[in-house]
Amino acid sequence: MKMFKNSKTVAVLIAAFLLFALGASDVLAANAEPKQKNIILATTTSTQDSGLLDVLIPIFEKETGYFVKTIAVGSGQAMAMGQKGEADVLLVHSPDAEKKFMEAGNGVNRRLVMHNDFIIVGPSADPAKIKGLKSSAEALKTIAKAGALFSSRGDNSGTHAKEKALWKQTGITPAGQKWYQETGLGMGQTLNVASEKKGYTLADRGTYLALKKNLGLDVLVEGDAALLNIYHVIEINGTKWPKVNAAGGRAFADFMVSKKTQGIIKTFGVDKFGSPLFFPDAGKKVEDLGK
Amino acid sequence: MNSIMTVQNLLVRRGGVTVLDIEEMSVEAGRVLALIGPNGAGKSTLLLTMAGLLKPDRGRIFYRGVPVDTGARRSEMRKSVSVVFQESLLLNTSVYKNVALGLMFRRLTTGDIRKNVENALAYFGISALAGRSAKTLSGGEAKRVSLARAFALKPELILLDEAFNSLDPPTRETLIDDLRHILEETKITAVLALHDREETLRMAQDVVVLADGGILQSGTTAQIFNQPASEFVAGFVGTETILEGTVRNNRNGLLEIAVADKMIEAVGDFLPGKAVFCCIRPENITVSDAPQDKSSARNVFEAKIQKIVRQAFFYKMILDCGFVVVAYITVSSCEDLRLCEGSSVAVSFKATAVHVMPRER
C-alpha cells in the first residue's frame, strides 16, 4: 500500500468522487421514494415558455406530494409519447389530432382546460399589407401572393397543426416555396427567427406576450374564430400501459380543471403583460368558446 | 568453475525469424561477462531472456543449478537479478523515489529503504541528487540513477544492456571506472552487453561474441582478443596485440612490465604489482631481418614467424617472441627480406607505442 499512500492525487480523486456521488444521490433522493410519486407531463412549449407551468406545478406538487416531470415538446411529439405510454398526462392544443388520439384508445377523460388565441404577427412595416384583415385565411393568401417571408414551426406542434389547417383553407401548398421557411423550433425560438428575418408567423398569444419585449413583431391579424387555441388535458390510458401512473395523471388533470387552478389561470400574466395570457374554460363546451 | 546462471538449448523467434539460438552459455559467479557483437546480434534479447522477462520458444535457464521453469521460480529469480536497460527509464518523480522503487515493490520498511537508497546513491556518487526531479538530470546522471536503482536491490546478478551508450566520452570514462570499482568491491556477478572493444577490455574477464543470434566464440577476454576464432571475430575485436602483464617497476612514468618471461618497457602511471593489459597496434611494430642496435626503440625482441597472411596491400604476420604479437609488413619489404613462415626476425616497438590498461584480477 506504500505506493498508494504517497499519492495524494488518488486520495483527492477518491474524495472528490465520493463528494460527487453523495451530492448526486441527494438530488436523486426524490426518485428513490415510491415510484408512483413521479408524473410525466408531456406538454407544449407554449405552456412552459409562457411561464404558466412554473406557477402551477409547484402548487400542485406541494398539495399532492407528486413530483411532476415536465417534458416540453410540441403537441405532436407529446401525443407520440402518450401513444407509447411514455407519459402519464398530456396538456396539448391540437384538437383534431387529439380526437384521433382518443379514438385510438390512447387516452381517457379528455377535458377542456383553457384557451387563448392564435395571432398572425409580422414586422410593423407589414410588407404584405395584411394588417386589419378579418380572415386569417385571407391574410395567409395575401402573404403568399406577396411572396413575403413566413416562418413556420414545422414541428408538428399544436400551432403547426393549426397553421396547416389554415393553409388548407386557402388552397395553397406553402411547403417548398421560397418564402416559406420551417424552423423546426419551439414557439419562442420561431418568434425570434421571424423577428430577426422580418417575417410573418402564426403564434399563440401567450408566448407572444411573454416575449414581446424582445421582438420586433406586431400583432397584425387577430380575433378570427378560426384562430382559437384550445388546451385540453388528457390522461393516458392506464389499462393499455400498466406502467403509466394513471392515478398521478388523473390527479394532475383534476388539478388543472379545479376551481383554484382556473382562478390562477385567469389572472396569470395580468401583472406582467397587462392582460391575461389564457382564459380558463373548465366545464365549458368547445362550441361556446370565443363567443 | 561455479556458474550462477546457465542457459541451454535456447531458441527465441520473433515474427517467424530466429533471433536467438544458443546451445549453451554459462555465467560464472563473481565475474564480469561481456556480450559483444554487432547491432542486431541478439544481445538485448539474450539479456531479457536471462532476466526472465522474455519467454523463449524453447530452452531452459538454470539459476544456481535450479531450472527456472515456473512462474513462481521466475519471480523468485527476478528478486536476485537486476536489469538495467539502454535507456535510463526513470519515472517522473524524485531521484530518491526512483532508486527506492524496487525496494518498495519488495515492501521493505521505510527505514530499510532509506538505508539501501542512501548506500546505492553514495556508491554512484550521486547522494547530492536525491531530492532532484529525475526529468532534470543529464544523461550521465540519469544513467547513474538507473544503475543505483538496480544496485540498491543488492542483486546477485546484474544484467546491463549497453549501459554506456549515448553518453559523451568523459562521462563515459568516469562511469566505466566507477562501475568497475563497484563491481570489484561488491563481487556482484555481471553480464554486460557491449559493442565497444575498449569497454570490453576494461570491464570484462569473460567474453561471449554473438552474431545473428548465435555464439561465435566464448572464452576469457585475453583468449577472445588474442586468438579470435574467425575473421568475423577478429574484425570485431580488432587485430591489436593484447598482452597480459604485471607492472614490475615504475621509474618516473617509464614502466617495466613483465609479459610471459620477457620485460616490456612502456609509458604509463601504475604502481608495481598492478595487473595490466599491454596493447600494441600492428602498424607500430617494426619487423627487420636482424636486431638493429641503433634503433631508438626500447623494446627489441627476437622472434619466429608463425604465420603470414596475405591481405590487400600488405602481409599480416603472427610472430612469436615469447609472447605473440601481430605486425603488418608491406608486400615489397616482405619480398626484399625474403621472409617466410619459420624465419627468424627482429621485432621492435617504442615504449610510447604500448597502450597500458588496468586489468582485473
Add this chain to the structure above:
Amino acid sequence: MELIVQGIVKAFELLLSFDPEVLGITWLSLKISGTATFISLFFGVSIGTAVALTTFPGKRLVISLINTGMGLPPVVVGLFVTIMIWRSGPLGFLEILYTPYAMIIAQAIIATPIVMGISLASIQNLPPNLRLQILALGASRMQMVWVLIKESKLPLLAAVMAGFGGVISEVGASIMVGGNIKGYSRVLTTATVMETGKGNFDIAIALGIILLILAFLVNLLLTHVQQRQRLR
C-alpha cells in the same frame, strides 16, 4: 446592441446576487457532469490501460473503435439511451428516463471513449521497455500497471478535463434523457436553450457566462498542474 448590453448587465446582477435558481442549475450541472466524468474515468482508464498493455487479435480494430467513440455524437447517445430506458424499452423497468441518473448514464457514455482513447494513447506513448524495467525491479503485475498509470497522470488529467469539458457543455443528449425539468434535471446547457427560447436573454447570457467560467477554470487547473510538473 442594447439587448446585449442589457443582457450582460443583468447577467452579472444575477451572478453577483447569487441567484438561487442560477446557482442551483450550476451546482446540478457540476454534480451530474462530475459524477459522469468519474464513472468514465473508472471505465476509461481501466479498459484503456488493459487494451494498451495486452496483445490480442483484433486489437487494431478495437483501438480504431475507441478512437471513433471519442467523437461519438451526443444526440446519438441521447437517442440510444432514451430508447433503452423508456418505459417500453429493455431497461424500462429501471424507470430512470427524465432523471439525473439518465443524464449521468448518457454523459458517462459520451465521456468514456474520450477518457479511454487518451489513456490508451498515453500508456502506449510510454517507453516500451519501461514495463519490462518495472517488472525487472520486482513489481507484481498490479504494481506495474499502477506505476504506469501514475507515470501518465498528466495525460490522464487531460483526459479527465476533456471528458468533463465535453459533457458539461453537451446539450443534445441531456435534454433528451433529462427532459430539462426545473430544479431536477435542468442543467446549464438545457436551461440556456430554454431561456433563449423564452426570450430571457439575460438569464441565458448569465448561464452562458457561468459555462465559460467553468471551462476557463478547468483549463486553468490543467495548465497549472502541467506547468508545475514541468518546472519541478
